[in-house]
Amino acid sequence: MPIPDRIERTIDLAQPPQRVWEALTSAEGLGAWFGHRATVDLRPGGTAYVEWDDENGSKATMTISVVEPPTRFAWTWGIQGLPATDPRRTYVEFILRPSGGGTRLTVTESGFAQVPEDLLDTAYQGNVEGWRKELAELADYLHAAA
């Protein structure tokens, strides 16, 4: 089974696009359904932070890519569970279309299957070598101090 690169979901909401837009793009909205607290700098290139009140104190940082009210909103963020130094980012896009008196919302997240060329020989080896170097320096330091 191939690794899925793209997740896509569509949901019909009773509220008009402007209300759904506010839920998706405001700190109050994201803090209510997505996480427990959020801040949003709503402009392309702006940053949104979301925090969760879970046992890990989970946090997410998103870089906003597209702001086209009230029809299109997109951000990029890192892949869950990977170190912050991992260069890979997935792209999340929300499309809002009027549907009856409500909204048909489609969310797609893509980029899970990407393997940047530098992943194997730079980011990870770099981390491994970095740690080995740090530890070797620490050992030298302790040795000299003894």
Add this chain to the structure above:
Amino acid sequence: MPQPDPEAVAEAVFAALAEPTRRSILSALAARGPTTATGLAGLLPISRQAIAKHLDLLAAAGLVLAEPGERRRIRYRVNAAPMAIAQSYLATLARDWDGKLARLQRSLDASAPQPEAAPDPAVPGG
């Protein structure tokens, strides 16, 4: 370096993790750092020969790296890159857009039609 096939890399990781002995070897290397086959045999209830066989398989799959050295003194360490590729596969399963969109729908339904109204504080998150 040739572009690795992510599916093949993820498959190698999951196959390695499905076998208890290889799982023990990877866990021991992750916990203790680079170790020889003999060193692993002192840590695990498995013969050195069986460990050497599994280390060869793990090295062929790119999951451990053998440091250069004399045969019996070769130390092995975990190679993190394949794990990170498998992790991105797991992340597609863990994103949970179904749960998030259900919470969005509940949040919108619970809040008053006017945007000035306070959002429902009782929406479960996670």
